[in-house]
Amino acid sequence: MKAIVIENLGKRFGTLWAVRDLSFHIDEGKILGICGPNGSGKSTLLKILAGLLRPTRGMVKIYGKNPSKHTKRVVSYMSEIDYLYPWMKAGEILDFAASFYEDWDERKRKDLVNFLKIEEDKKIRELSRGMRGRLKIALALSRRAKIYLLDEPLSGIDLSSRAKILDALVREYRGQEETMIISTHLVREAEPLFEEVIFLKEGEIILRGDADELRETRGKSITEIFLEYFI
Amino acid sequence: MKILKLYIKELKENYNWMMFSLLAVIAFDIFLLLRIPSMQKGSATVLSLLTFVVLLVLMFVKGYRIIKREWDWNTKEFLLTLPLNGFEIALAMTLELITEAMLYTLVATGLFLLILSRDLSGIKHNFALPLFLVIFSYFVFTGVYAVFIETFSLTLRKWRKTIGFMVFVILTYGLAKLTNLLKPVMEKLPSFKVTIDYMGQITFQHINMGSFILPLIYTVLLYICLSLLIDKKMEV
Amino acid sequence: MTLIQFKKFDESRPIYLQVIEAIKKAIIRGELKPGDKIPSVRELAQELRINPNTVQKAYQELEREGITFTRRGQGNFVTEDQDKITSLKQEILEKIVRDFIDELSSVNLNLEDIMEKIKEYMKNEGHSNRKFR
Numbered sequence: 299m300k301a302i303v304i305e306n307l308g309k310r311f312g313t314l315w316a317v318r319d320l321s322f323h324i325d326e327g328k329i330l331g332i333c334g335p336n337g338s339g340k341s342t343l344l345k346i347l348a349g350l351l352r353p354t355r356g357m358v359k360i361y362g363k364n365p366s367k368h369t370k371r372v373v374s375y376m377s378e379i380d381y382l383y384p385w386m387k388a389g390e391i392l393d394f395a396a397s398f399y400e401d402w403d404e405r406k407r408k409d410l411v412n413f414l415k416i417e418e419d420k421k422i423r424e425l426s427r428g429m430r431g432r433l434k435i436a437l438a439l440s441r442r443a444k445i446y447l448l449d450e451p452l453s454g455i456d457l458s459s460r461a462k463i464l465d466a467l468v469r470e471y472r473g474q475e476e477t478m479i480i481s482t483h484l485v486r487e488a489e490p491l492f493e494e495v496i497f498l499k500e501g502e503i504i505l506r507g508d509a510d511e512l513r514e515t516r517g518k519s520i521t522e523i524f525l526e527y528f529i
Numbered sequence: 530m531k532i533l534k535l536y537i538k539e540l541k542e543n544y545n546w547m548m549f550s551l552l553a554v555i556a557f558d559i560f561l562l563l564r565i566p567s568m569q570k571g572s573a574t575v576l577s578l579l580t581f582v583v584l585l586v587l588m589f590v591k592g593y594r595i596i597k598r599e600w601d602w603n604t605k606e607f608l609l610t611l612p613l614n615g616f617e618i619a620l621a622m623t624l625e626l627i628t629e630a631m632l633y634t635l636v637a638t639g640l641f642l643l644i645l646s647r648d649l650s651g652i653k654h655n656f657a658l659p660l661f662l663v664i665f666s667y668f669v670f671t672g673v674y675a676v677f678i679e680t681f682s683l684t685l686r687k688w689r690k691t692i693g694f695m696v697f698v699i700l701t702y703g704l705a706k707l708t709n710l711l712k713p714v715m716e717k718l719p720s721f722k723v724t725i726d727y728m729g730q731i732t733f734q735h736i737n738m739g740s741f742i743l744p745l746i747y748t749v750l751l752y753i754c755l756s757l758l759i760d761k762k763m764e765v
Numbered sequence: 766m767t768l769i770q771f772k773k774f775d776e777s778r779p780i781y782l783q784v785i786e787a788i789k790k791a792i793i794r795g796e797l798k799p800g801d802k803i804p805s806v807r808e809l810a811q812e813l814r815i816n817p818n819t820v821q822k823a824y825q826e827l828e829r830e831g832i833t834f835t836r837r838g839q840g841n842f843v844t845e846d847q848d849k850i851t852s853l854k855q856e857i858l859e860k861i862v863r864d865f866i867d868e869l870s871s872v873n874l875n876l877e878d879i880m881e882k883i884k885e886y887m888k889n890e891g892h893s894n895r896k897f898r
Binding site: 327328329461464465468469471473486489490491492493509510511513514517518519520521522 | 774775776777778779780781782807810811813814815816817818819822
């Protein structure tokens with residue numbers, strides 16, 4: 299079952315093509331890593347899948363449908379930037395999100411808040427960077443969504459928070475029922491999670507493959523292969 | 530219900546501003562009323578008008594801020610990934626504006642009646658309702674108008690302020706012209722008959738229903754355009 | 766159950782193969798006895814911080830080789846078939862020897878010297894109490 303199908307996807311901002319002619323598909327149940335430097339089009343791609351941007355050309359299908367209000371029901375998106383209401387308390391934003399999604403799982407929420415040590419009574423603008431990052435993850439993972447789109451979940455966050463986030467991702471993984479796309483330039487820490495990887499450079503796919511297969515055929519870690527392409 | 534939740538969130542977000550601006554206006558009016566105990570004829574009307582304009586401007590700023598804040602805080606990325614279409618998002622915002630407009634109108638009507646009671650020795654009850662409706666419709670329209678203009682300029686990639694301002698001017702002018710054109714049609718609608726006792730002189734005024742129905746019609750049209758903008762053109 | 770001797774796995778080799786090797790080594794070392802339950806997919810994935818599907822793939826391979834079997838609803842268990850375990854030991858031994866010899870070929874000594882070195886090392890390092898028959 300193809301969770302995501304992308305054909306000849308292109309997105310232009312003014313004269314700049316952030317993403318040009320991407321084609322690939324993702325099967326249900328996979329964890330895909332999209333690796334590339336800043337500006338390679340990772341965020342743009344994720345935003346298109348999340349329904350925040352419209353393609354300039356090409357086709358995007360999520361379970362056979364174009365991104366819309368209906369796909370948003372089953373897609374959980376986590377942005378790279380701070381995008382939560384600063385005046386809300388951590389617990390408040392979780393309650394708020396809960397009311398919009400049928401697949402919200404309160405048990406998961408409690409579990410994650412505990413595990414990630416999130417202080418629900420604090421206002422979001424008062425949280426440290428690390429805790430904001432952990433809150434974003436808790437927000438994204440407290441649902442039984444079909445597709446998770448995580449844009450740089452590890453960036454700009456302290457080491458122990460990163461470890462916790464990776465732990466949470468593995469913990470909450472529901473197998474065949476969920477597909478996850480993680481975009482990152484911190485390949486080293488995240489690579490053990492990836493089943494498949496895509497390398498993106500200037501809006502184009504320069505490598506795609508099964509993670510273990512790449513390790514086998516090239517005798518290198520994904521990080522090493524990444525550095526080869528991008529140094 | 531989702532729209533309700535979003536509406537409540539908008540209320541919470543704007544609570545402080547709403548209270549503050551209302552208290553400021555009330556304080557301002559009471560201050561003036563006290564400072565100028567013996568009002569000249571007509572100056573009460575000027576004060577009322579001034580209050581009305583101030584509140585109108587505040588409504589406009591309010592509408593503008595609702596949208597601008599989503600952009601400044603980047604919360605638009607959160608809002609637009611919620612499973613809502615443009616009509617639902619616009620409705621939540623409009624309902625919030627309506628709530629605020631209602632409060633503003635209550636305060637304004639109260640203040641006007643208070644101020645005008647200096648000049649008008651006998652206020653007939655039938656004055657309050659049409660006054661309320663007209664003021665309310667203007668406030669709602671202004672708020673939604675501001676939201677629309679700001680949302681529109683944010684869908685532009687370049688020269689947002691310039692084009693936004695131009696559109697504002699052109700559209701306002703257009704709406705004024707349209708209102709003029711529709712005057713004969715509006716006059717066919719029933720009117721409120723208001724009795725005013727002005728310093729002993731009894732006069733009859735007719736306040737046409739069109740003066741609040743038309744702004745409300747414009748508001749609905751703007752709401753539809755706003756919804757379509759969010760659905761089709763909004764990008765983050 | 767921190768039986769898996771993963772100080773750190775090597776990211777330049779397929780991870781699922783390393784999971785398979787680690788389980789096999791644990792069996793040979795006796796840390797996992799015949800009939801013992803091995804960690805669940807989820808447990809192991811969490812401990813190692815790797816993709817659960819990778820662990821699943823490794824477990825499927827182990828089952829295919831007959832090293833482990835699944836008991837419905839209870840998890841994965843080490844086989845009780847002694848022959849299997851013996852041939853597993855052989856297999857691992859072969860691999861160790863192969864890698865060992867490959868490395869030694871860079872040192873360029875003859876066989877007697879190598880054997881002497883081994884005996885010497887064993888005596889000095891007090892490994893005589895180890896189970897070498």
